[in-house]
Amino acid sequence: MNIIHAQQLSIQGVIVDKKTGETLIGASVMEKGTTNGTITNYDGNFSITVSKGATLVFSYIGYNEKEITVQNQNFLRIELEESTKLLDEVVVVGYGTQKAKDLTAPITTVRGTDLSKQITSNPMSALQGKMTGVQIINSGSPGSGPSVKIRGVGSIGDYANPLYIVDGVFVDNIDFLSSSDIEDLTVLKDASAAAIYGVRAANGVVLVTTKKGKIDQTNISYDGYIGLQVPTNVLKLANTEQYVELMNEANARNEGYTPKVASSYPASTDWYSELLRNAITHNHSLDISGATEKTSYSLGVNYFYQEGIMDAKNDYERYNIRARVDQKVNNWLNFGINTVFSNYSTYLSDNEAFFKAYVNPPVYPVYDNTNTEAYPIKFGAPQDYGYGAVYGNPVAIAYYNNNKEDGLKTILSTYAEISLIKDKLTFRTSYNLDYNSLKSRDYTPEYYVGGSQGLNQSSLSKTFSISYRHILDNLLTFNDKVGNHSFNILLGESTRNERKYSMIGTALNVPYIDEQSLYLSRGSASSLFVQDYIGDTNPYAYNGISFFTRASYNYADKYLATLTFRADGSSKYQQKWGYFPSIGLGWILTSENFMQNQHLFNFLKFRASWGRLGNDNVPANSAVILGQTGMASSAVFGNDILYEGVGSQTVLQNTLKWEVVDELNVGFDFSMVHQNLRGEIDYYNRTTNNAVFYAPIASGGGVATLLGNWGTIRNQGIELNLNWNEKVSKDFSYNVGFNITTIDNKVVSLNGKRDFIPDGQIRGNYTTRTAVGHPIGAFYGYEIDGVYASEGDALRDPVSQDIKDAGYFKYKDQNGDKVIDEKDKVYLGSAIPLFTSGLDLGMNYKKFDVSVTLQGQYGNKILNAKRMNRDIFTDGNYDLDFYENHWSENNKSNTYPSAEAYNKAFIQQANDFFVEDGSYFRIQNVQIGYNFNTIKGIKNLRLYLSAQRPFTYFTYKGFTPEVNGGPTTSGIDTQTYPMQAIYTFGLKLNL
């Protein structure tokens, strides 16, 4: 029984919304200056014991705080007013924070809790469909991260990844983080916001802050889920009967070909169903965080496991430990240290197995006891049935693959902040480190299946690799407020150092006893081979220095301006220094007098910004021609004596200039209808000057492609983001979020060097063309005007083309010259979508919550390059769609060719049969949860069921409509493995 001292008061009360009178659950009641506090319960009631004369502080998210000094009251009814606090929220911007309402640029933040709702191994994947201007393209393998494009393909393909910064540390991607590690994720989309990062920021910047302890909000929580991954949209292939029928049709007029008979083959194998399985994934996170006045701490531990959907040993396992401490040492010194250790271990799958599953004929069985030569497992061999060495048993490929990779990533960030003039002048220095070490081993035992699928000596290959990035930042910040003028000035300097080194060793004849016996020295000494130069980007060494400044000005919360300037030096370019300015202006219209009487807008801000950024995430270019050593440059004479040679190209290197992006952004932020409706609408116009990429060049120089500043590309479009939140009653509230981004990509100039750049070479033809006035890497080929129904029709047609016969495409004679040649090729579309869009629906009813996320894109094209390999795989399998629709005497299709025509190079080039529509619509996530918040001793327990990507609709005849690629080869699909849907059950426990 508690004894209450005479000077103490026991107070009870209720906290309600001033406008609606609804009680507020979980509102905070604190005795000011102490740690004595509580929160309101499910009915909005609270109970607290305080000293007489104490001040109570009442607060709740979205509402203005209220303070009351208590003398004699026993019961308090507190009415809290909704605030524009959402706009008082502090947003992380480059090298600092800003109030959301002071922003002059479109900056979008997603809370970690929203990211955690999506079931993904990678937090970026969770963004799909949630943010305007951000296009996420997923890949299917376990643990792999997506490719991210912000505002279209401006900068180029593989180098178009945004800059990721985790607590000040520059990292290549955030694959290593779990969503539960993230406090919030901010995307700086436009130039003025990103300009502060100058050299790296041309493709946008993703700022991630990890969880930090909050004062008086001690938190211990567990968050875990277990789920099942199910392969979806698996492409169907022909069975033996259908395959044989197509082969016989294709070769009917082929001299010397004897028709195959389906019954002569022992099996009709569906290779994909043999190779795929449903797979488990589970994730567990434990977070502890809290803060006192001087110290804030946060600790997180996370374990993630994902099994691969290939039916062989492949999976991904990751342990993360995150620890963060921020300490106020005295009134002029703060320091902090933040570390993330991420440790992963994965058995990698050999995706070649999926490719072979796609091309292998179905005619032979997975296991075959008649294949006496096979050992140790009697797999079926295609060579036993007359097939060449290009085919191999896919299940055997998956089975004999044993490739393990372990990696350790350490992020360390430590800072000291010195207050030189209290609340005005601050100096901050920080050291950030991203350190990665990787160890992998790839072992293949001695085995044989058939043809050349086998190894007569076991082989072991080991890789060790270290890469690291040091960044040293020094920042001086000055801020002050004089009357209505407030300003903030930042001066900064940053030094960067990036290195990567690797070594690969291989040895043969290493017997396998167990994991501990796999060492190169146990193999045959004569076969030991080591090398430390793996390719152009491995190893690497880059250095960079930058100087930057930012000035923000705010007049009476009405007029805003931000100026930044950055000078960057990089060792990657011949022209070493680049200069990047930007300016942003804002006008908060609702603060103006003439807006005081209108009731339409609660908040309306007009923003305009312009910025210039550089991209140094391109391969390093050498100004001088470099010599190449190695086997391919070395001759052999006499009795097998090798003579080391040094070769080199005979075409001069281009001098590489900075790839620079100029961006203009104009937009409105608004909120209406009692702040139920909030939105942003922006127009953006980005021009990438001197875009750097590899382009094919004419023969004679010894290399097929050359890196150069080949062109200027412009992306423009509209981004719209609308959010509706409504609390209908005490029990029911819902929200709807809609976003759409349009992208219009055009090549503005090719720097006067060429008329056009062809690329995407397949079977001796180029499939894309980059030319002024068209999107970069647009598909370029023939339009199809139908299929010849008979030989007579073909002969009667006055237009002549290389092959004209029944079942062959009739290409459109665009210029009317009665000859089909290069001049009749036209642009067939591009891999860049016209728009991407997402829709978020959420609903809370009593203790239930339901959310649905939809997402899609429209207008992009994909080149189905998987089908364009019949020069090598002439006797390979066909997909079921082709079987069902192909032209034949009984089915005179006007869109599909005959099986015979299908094999010919004349048909297998870029035309609108192979260039398909890649638009898709997807249910990204559906989640239902139930909250138990009345259990004694526990703040909240939430149980949920979720389905991730349960349904995707697309007409493209492939495994996924999400296709990546380089700048001039975007959208060329060779992916042969399926995507997965993930069904999970999870719980989140807050103590």
Place this chain on the structure above:
Amino acid sequence: MKNKILVLCFSVLTLAGCSDYLDIRPEGTVPSLGMDYTKSENIFKPVSAAYASMRPSEVHAFNYICMFEIPSDDADKGSTPEDNPEAKELDTFTFGSNNGLISGLWEGYYNVVSAANNAIGQMPLFEANMMTEANKLYTRQCQAEAKVIRAYAYFNLVRAFGYVPIVDTVMTSEQLASIHQSTPAQVYQFIENDLKEAIPLLPASYSKAYAGRITTYTAMALKAKAHMYHASIENAQANWDSVASLTDRIMASGRYALLDDFRSVFSVDQENSKESLFEIQSSSLGASSGDNYPYVIYAYVQGPRNNEPSNMQGWGFKTPSTALIKFFTDRGETVRAATTFLYRGTKTPEGDSIKTKCPNPVYNGKVYTPSSYNKWNYNGYGFDHNVRILRYSEVLLMFAEAKLQGATTGNASGQTALSAINEVRRRVKLTELNSVTLQDVYDERRAELALEENRYFDLIRTGRAQSILGSKGFVAPKHNLFPIPNAQMQLNSNLIQNTGY
């Protein structure tokens, strides 16, 4: 306050200073212009790379056999009927400018040109830095070797495409994108000029360790062959005279002779023998698997398809045609037939079987490599087999042809057309001729050099292609040349397509 300043200073000191910090060359590379031109052991290195550039499949294996032999009446495509439609197009003269094999061969040979240009360009830099006269001579010799390689590349390019651009130095990509084609006559002159400069600078022979390197006689034999082809375009008399005098010099040198055993000419043991003037070197270095070894897959792509054991099988392309077999039978060839034709269902003298389950009745026997040589993991058939380009018997036959075409030069060796052709016939146990006509020489060439990538271009240069290959689909004059690859036309707008394509 003092503390504050101290801490401030510490941080500022960490600022990196110099712009040297930003000057880094990409890791793991050797700056070509930083090559140490003072070291004599570096002289051969660029030339070694030029030799190595002739190994890729596009240069001397798959594309080579598909374009230079399969279209002839001596060979069929091979493999299974449905395999490789692009090779089928070449076999049936239904190819167009977008055939990938034709495109690959163009790129492959221009890479050889580039490697040779690189070596040629570097040699004067070495010469300027060498102290001794011997070393200076050596740099000029190496340059000569590179010139022969360049001449050889252009020789194949001009025979295949006719009108090709001559790239002879380092260029910018803009220059490469606008260079004009030269006429075949100009290309032949360029080739002959390179060889003329090279011949006096090359040695007569090398030590065993360098067996296979280009000698002065290699250059002479190649020049003779170039003149032989040049003769069908212009200046017949002058060209045939050159053929005769060059081949005569080779014969008179006494360094070359025919091997007694015809079969051994194509064996791994007798590579770089006294009969050989030019071979593309191929070796697995005794290894049995691994990435990156200096072998050419010329023999492998012609190996018996689906044969067992797995180191005795290949892709099965370029099979001897029934027409060729009939030609051999009609001539009473026994020795040559035994080597040239490898029938399924038989066992070789060396003890290897070609199984009856192989899809083609007969394979190219000249690339046969006994299993004891094929140690490579499950697909090493013929990785140590060198590609024969020029042999002494061809020198003899070129001499005979030149004399019969009216050449007045080449009298030092004492050979006549008749004695030359009979020397070739004697070796394979054929009865000697009493008199010789041009047709006899053509026939002897066909029989002796069967399946060695000569027949197709021989037919074209002697004007017999239409009559003999018409049934296969050959149409003159269109098919006298292959089309300029479509991909190249896209990259250089100044290229003009050959007529008919």
